[in-house]
Amino acid sequence: QVTLEESGGGWVQTGGSLRLSCTAPGRTFSTYTMAWFRRVPGKEREFVGGMNWSGANIQYVDSMKGRFTISRNNAENTVYLQMNGLKTHDTGVYYCAARAEKAWTVFQSVDSYPYWGQGTQVTVSS
Numbered sequence: 001q002v003t004l005e006e007s008g009g010g011w012v013q014t015g016g017s018l019r020l021s022c023t024a025p026g027r028t029f030s031t032y033t034m035a036w037f038r039r040v041p042g043k044e045r046e047f048v049g050g051m052n053w054s055g056a057n058i059q060y061v062d063s064m065k066g067r068f069t070i071s072r073n074n075a076e077n078t079v080y081l082q083m084n085g086l087k088t089h090d091t092g093v094y095y096c097a098a099r100a101e102k103a104w105t106v107f108q109s110v111d112s113y114p115y116w117g118q119g120t121q122v123t124v125s126s
Helices: none
Strands: 005-007 010-013 018-023 032-039 046-051 058-060 068-073 078-083 092-100 120-125
Touching: 005 092, 018 032, 018 092, 018 120, 032 068, 032 078, 046 068, 046 078, 058 068
Parallel strands: 010 120
Antiparallel strands: 005 018, 018 078, 032 046, 032 092, 046 058, 068 078, 092 120
16 A cells, blocks of 8 residues: 655645645655646546656646646655646645556546545635
8 A cells, every 4th residue: 555645735826836745655656657636626636747657758737738847756755746827726635646557658547546645735816
């Protein structure tokens, strides 16, 4: 069992930035595909972006391209989601997810990831 822990959420005004972090105490991420999802009010959990195990394949939802950046530091077993230019509709709970697979594909469905964090709240106000 892999337990993921997110941090870095909070309140920010429109146009502001936040950086979310995801760690797994006692685990190494180097062979995992990592992804970020979010659940905004009134919607199902949705894919935000993800990175395959090597970092060579990074995928984002179109609406996040240019605003959100995923990165990972395998030495620190941490994955980041840098969010810039935040908008009110980005408000929601953001989740880190992991899949133990050394593959090219970055899956975008919730069901593809067996390991999840508890989520961190992001609130963007105007």
